[in-house]
Amino acid sequence: MKKVLFVCIHNSARSQMAEAFVNKYGQGEIVAESAGLEPGKLNPIVVEAMKEMGIDISNNPTKSVFDFYKKGNLYSYVITVCDEASGEQCPIFPGLTARLHWGFPDPSSFQGTAEEKLAKTRLVRDEIDAKIKTWVKGLLEA
Numbered sequence: 001m002k003k004v005l006f007v008c009i010h011n012s013a014r015s016q017m018a019e020a021f022v023n024k025y026g027q028g029e030i031v032a033e034s035a036g037l038e039p040g041k042l043n044p045i046v047v048e049a050m051k052e053m054g055i056d057i058s059n060n061p062t063k064s065v066f067d068f069y070k071k072g073n074l075y076s077y078v079i080t081v082c083d084e085a086s087g088e089q090c091p092i093f094p095g096l097t098a099r100l101h102w103g104f105p106d107p108s109s110f111q112g113t114a115e116e117k118l119a120k121t122r123l124v125r126d127e128i129d130a131k132i133k134t135w136v137k138g139l140l141e142a
Contacts, residue, residue: 002076011036011062014081021132035065
């Protein structure tokens with residue numbers, strides 16, 4: 001079994017979506033967790049966008065990457081999902097593991113009406129979904 005940790009700043013949107021998609025597609029062979037450098041509050045627009053795909057993350061807590069590190073959790077992959085603009089702030093999880101960076105726009109930075117924010121969040125959700133499907137498929141076939 002491969003374990004994956006998705007990391008971002010607040011663990012409120014992108015990392016939560018990525019975790020949910022890996023756990024959906026990983027067939028128990030690939031399992032994911034997510035965490036943030038400064039855990040925030042789960043983004044309600046992200047929760048809504050995920051519900052549209054039949055995935056309920058509404059009860060997911062936001063978690064601290066440092067708590068996982070202190071527990072000694074080990075991962076096959078640690079993947080940062082911060083966008084390029086905040087890439088310098090995106091935390092790096094210490095330890096021996098494969099590190100990847102997949103930059104996605106931050107839904108918390110979207111401007112506009114609730115519907116406009118939801119539309120932009122759907123685009124990010126679908127990007128993450130497509131990336132995860134392809135990546136997980138490759139790992140399962142390897």
